[in-house]
Amino acid sequence: MAIYVRDIAFDPWQVLARHQQGLGQCGRYGATACFVGTLRDFNQGEAVAAMTLEHYPGMTEKYLGAIRAEAMQRWPIIDALIVHRTGTVTPNDTVVLTAVWATHRAEAFAACRYLIEELKTRAPFWKHEQVGESARWVEHNTPG
């Protein structure tokens, strides 16, 4: 499996190390690119205490799988991994991890960027921020 939707905290570096150990492709990949999205403690000029990530079970996995398959088809890469949190996260918690293993860095960087950008525009997740005593839905993502 290379698509995970998790409702508990995860350490992206442990996940990367474990996934790479399980690849069984020693000597084949020369480039590993990853993106780790972490919750900031501010957004739009206000302090963020926590954030709850909602998603659409079933559709989420379908789109994450499709985005990964598209990256695997579009670039000559060896493997791609996507991990996304749901539930309540607090500042410094990892929200998302995308990673790509490839022979060369050009396709590793390009495919990794594709994974995160497509995920942000197509995967059905929604962010609900706790700001002070109130809460608000995040209406759009910040530009990359």
Added chain:
Amino acid sequence: MISVKYFASLREHMGRAEDRVEAVHARNVAEVWATVARGVPWPVNMLAAVNHTYASAQQQVYDGDEVAFFPPVTGG
């Protein structure tokens, strides 16, 4: 019967997470919305999906389908 689901801010606006619509009352996604929203126009930026795939307002729906309405996604 068509199963209808709402997510995020749209769920809060609707005041419920789901509805059920008789298939004879809705031939496409727009008509599903008109049925559940009782005259409220299609919200600007609202997205829809049929059976876990993004769909246009004109996409046909059938008995047993699952239709979802939600705001723009903000994952990542």
